[in-house]
Amino acid sequence: MKLRDSNFTVWDIVLIPLLSATLTAGKMALVFIPNVEIVTLLFMVYASVFGFRKTFIVALIFSTTEIFFYGVQTWLLAYYLIWPLLSFLAVLLQKGTHSEWPYAVLGMIFGLGFGLFFAVIESFFYGIPYGIVYWTRGIPFDLIHGASNFVIVLFLYNPMYSLLTRLRDKYEHNLRVTS
Secondary structure, eight states: OBOTTOSOBHHHHHHHHHHHHHHHHHHHHTTTSTTOOSHHHHHHHHHHHHOHHHHHHHHHHHHHHHHHHHOSOTHHHHHHHHHHHHHHHHHHHHHHOOOSHHHHHHHHHHHHHHHHHHHHHHHHHHOHHHHHHHHHHHHHHHHHHHHHHHHHHHHHHHHHHHHHHHHHHHHHHHHHHHO
């Protein structure tokens, strides 16, 4: 069922907020462990299963939701850039591989570069010296972030991708049968 004058279906209107909520819940579930998170994994899986367009909207909703927990800060600009970028890269990877290894490497690089990306954004607001200090101070956390992303994505990407693909396909099949 399509909405009038829209490319979104009712399925999309239910799916996108649900995916956004799982990102926030997943982040909150691991917030007590510094720089260990499943948000990176979820964005990669969502982009691979549901495509960039839907995942881009999910990224905007997720980033906006963060305001309610942490307020408006300069890091918010980075969130609006970094999550869609990760989603785009995951979609590009999907076209070239069916292995979890490239996703694990992407997750590792993403985690290692997370602080550097934020330092560049912070430099625009507070100057280059501040950005350098911001980045160097966070290197130990980036190392943890990169290593944990690698392990989490390596072990959970394929099971989550398979599950969400099956659920998506089952829904689409049921929709065709009842239409």
